[in-house]
Amino acid sequence: MESKVENQNLSRILLEETFYVLTKKNCVFKVRLTKSGLCLIKESENYVKEQVIPIRDIIGCRCLRSKKQTKRCVCQSLPRSKSLEVVEESSLDLDDTDTSAYLYIYAYIFHNSKESSKRRERTIITLRFRSFDKYEDNNKEAQKWRTVIKKLIKGDHVSLSTISEFTINNKDREYRRLLVLCNPKSGAGRGKCIFQQKIVPILEEAEIPYDLHLTKHANFAREFVRTNNLYQWSGIVVVGGDGIVFEVINGIFERWDWSDIIKSIPVGIIPGGSGNGLARSIAYYYSEPYAPSPFLPSALAAVRSNYAPMDLVRVETTSQIMFSFLSVGWGLLSDIDIESERLRMLGGQRFTIWSLARLIGLRSYSGKVWYLSSEDPLNAPKEQLCTNDIGSNCDLPTEVNLETQTGRQRVDSWYSANSRKSAYFSATGTTYASTADSGAGDPAPGSKPRIYGPASQIPGLPAPLPPTWKCISGRFVMVHASYQSHLGEDCLFAPDARLNDEKIWLLIVHDGASRSQLLHFLLGLSTGAHATSKSQNGLVEFFPVNAFRIEPDMSESGYMTVDGELVTYGPIQAEVFPSLGRIMVP
Numbered sequence: 175m176e177s178k179v180e181n182q183n184l185s186r187i188l189l190e191e192t193f194y195v196l197t198k199k200n201c202v203f204k205v206r207l208t209k210s211g212l213c214l215i216k217e218s219e220n221y222v223k224e225q226v227i228p229i230r231d232i233i234g235c236r237c238l239r240s241k242k243q244t245k246r247c248v249c250q251s252l253p254r255s256k257s258l259e260v261v262e263e264s265s266l267d268l269d270d271t272d273t274s275a276y277l278y279i280y281a282y283i284f285h286n287s288k289e290s291s292k293r294r295e296r297t298i299i300t301l302r303f304r305s306f307d308k309y310e311d312n313n314k315e316a317q318k319w320r321t322v323i324k325k326l327i328k329g330d331h332v333s334l335s336t337i338s339e340f341t342i343n344n345k346d347r348e349y350r351r352l353l354v355l356c357n358p359k360s361g362a363g364r365g366k367c368i369f370q371q372k373i374v375p376i377l378e379e380a381e382i383p384y385d386l387h388l389t390k391h392a393n394f395a396r397e398f399v400r401t402n403n404l405y406q407w408s409g410i411v412v413v414g415g416d417g418i419v420f421e422v423i424n425g426i427f428e429r430w431d432w433s434d435i436i437k438s439i440p441v442g443i444i445p446g447g448s449g450n451g452l453a454r455s456i457a458y459y460y461s462e463p464y465a466p467s468p469f470l471p472s473a474l475a476a477v478r479s480n481y482a483p484m485d486l487v488r489v490e491t492t493s494q495i496m497f498s499f500l501s502v503g504w505g506l507l508s509d510i511d512i513e514s515e516r517l518r519m520l521g522g523q524r525f526t527i528w529s530l531a532r533l534i535g536l537r538s539y540s541g542k543v544w545y546l547s548s549e550d551p552l553n554a555p556k557e558q559l560c561t562n563d564i565g566s567n568c569d570l571p572t573e574v575n576l577e578t579q580t581g582r583q584r585v586d587s588w589y590s591a592n593s594r595k596s597a598y599f600s601a602t603g604t605t606y607a608s609t610a611d612s613g614a615g616d617p618a619p620g621s622k623p624r625i626y627g628p629a630s631q632i633p634g635l636p637a638p639l640p641p642t643w644k645c646i647s648g649r650f651v652m653v654h655a656s657y658q659s660h661l662g663e664d665c666l667f668a669p670d671a672r673l674n675d676e677k678i679w680l681l682i683v684h685d686g687a688s689r690s691q692l693l694h695f696l697l698g699l700s701t702g703a704h705a706t707s708k709s710q711n712g713l714v715e716f717f718p719v720n721a722f723r724i725e726p727d728m729s730e731s732g733y734m735t736v737d738g739e740l741v742t743y744g745p746i747q748a749e750v751f752p753s754l755g756r757i758m759v760p
């Protein structure tokens with residue numbers, strides 16, 4: 175009963191208008207806006223066809239006017255097809271002869287007809303309001319639509335009675351500013367280019383202002399987050415790899431007000447690194463298509479006010495405490511990660527090449543692995559994450575241009591909306607001035623910043639562990655733990671992992687496996703097959719835990735990594751803190 179009422183509520187028509195395609199005789203579009211989406215109903219002589227664009231696929235809309243044409247024939251009073259350009263109402267370049275108001279609606283429509291062809295397609299719907307003789311009246315109509323669409327995108331309450339009260343204000347812009355921290359050196363050095371070419375246009379379509387800061391050296395992002403007044407931003411978007419996300423998260427935990435920051439300022443990630451484990455995992459959890467546009471799910475996440483809790487793991491070594499969002503590693507995968515740094519210019523390919531090199535010169539390490547088993551069974555997450563099974567029934571072209579009827583004859587109604595500019599710096603100006611906070615989180619010069627955050631619930635590193643902990647002792651090719659599904663774009667480490675499943679997924683590969691078994695295992699990592707494979711003769715173990723400790727034999731040397739970053743080689747332990755972080759999700 176309740177869901178029936180809810181459905182009725184979602185399908186109630188908030189706005190409706192009839193538009194005409196003048197180039198096609200007798201073709202009429204009824205456009206309806208409901209809480210669930212924008213419905214285009216095409217009515218021609220013989221049929222009626224309905225297409226719905228879900229609100230969650232729409233990222234923004236803008237009201238624009240036509241631009242004065244420089245070379246227009248005196249006898250041609252109206253804009254020609256495809257030559258019409260649009261500008262902001264405040265522009266000095268307005269075409270006063272065209273009294274229409276244009277509403278541009280930007281959508282990234284999800285198509286999921288087949289699993290293999292899941293994709294999002296950018297579509298611009300243009301509604302041309304021209305029922306009135308005066309631009310002001312047409313604009314009033316367009317602005318009303320814009321205001322309602324923007325409110326629906328934000329998830330604000332909209333009812334039929336409140337629509338008439340909306341003040342029509344073209345200045346009604348988004349004041350939520352994002353902080354963008356971009357690592358120009360990440361991956362194959364494409365971070366800046368990715369932001370400029372792929373992300374800026376989407377931020378502009380959604381009218382989200384931002385302040386861009388390029389990282390100048392290692393630990394720049396960490397210091398920036400620790401020392402600036404973060405409350406001026408609504409979120410932090412990182413452009414780069416997992417290394418820069420690690421810096422941002424640990425920068426937050428170096429602030430005395432970490433608990434307020436972590437709750438109020440979510441972090442988003444635009445994949446520009448060579449690993450991109452977190453970005454790939456988020457797309458996986460939300461069934462968002464990743465390749466060939468890996469930036470799209472993250473860009474959509476950044477412009478929507480949609481956040482989700484994420485488990486964080488407190489990691490302790492003999493010299494450091496840190497908060498990790500991705501992984502802790504010892505052995506083969508860490509060796510590959512660290513030693514392939516020299517091939518950084520190859521981007522993600524560096525991992526494949528170095529995997530082969532490490533298999534030839536295979537190493538194993540002696541030590542003990544302690545763990546506290548996860549109490550939760552290995553099944554679906556507690557919180558049902560959003561999937562895109564709603565989909566859309568759209569087969570729209572990438573531009574849809576519609577207009578209201580007018581008594582006056584127009585030359586035509588179709589035009590291109592590709593007048594994008596790729597401004598690089600913030601629309602509202604980039605702020606570089608240091609706005610350091612009270613300094614309470616600043617370390618004394620030369621000393622390490624203090625790490626805050628929740629207190630550990632397990633014994634400190636040197637202390638013995640309680641009997642509830644289990645121990646495996648021996649030689650290992652690797653011990654690797656992850657709390658995300660993907661360690662990298664091509665590495666599906668824990669297929670059942672979710673953002674806040676409260677689990678650390680522990681993979682142990684014992685010494686004794688042949689090279690061909692290990693090759694088989696490494697290949698399985700790209701599809702997640704290793705997680706279910708029974709053919710490893712007990713040499714591979716994979717299970718969820720709440721906490722673990724590794725004690726390597728210190729007579730040998732090797733690498734230990736946290737989120738792909740090198741840490742002190744020696745005893746290390748980790749424990750999960752459920753839903754401690756907040757992350758932007760599509």
Ligand SMILES: Nc1ncnc2c1ncn2[C@@H]1O[C@H](COP(=O)(O)OP(=O)(O)OP(=O)(O)O)[C@@H](O)[C@H]1O
Binds near residue numbers: 359361362394448
């Ligand atoms: N301007 C810079 N010059 C040199 N190094 C930088 C700069 N800015 C950031 N860094 C360092 O680069 C390291 C790696 O960056 P990032 O994680 O963005 O890319 P990546 O290593 O290619 O990706 P991944 O971590 O996913 O493998 C970060 O840990 C950071 O300390």
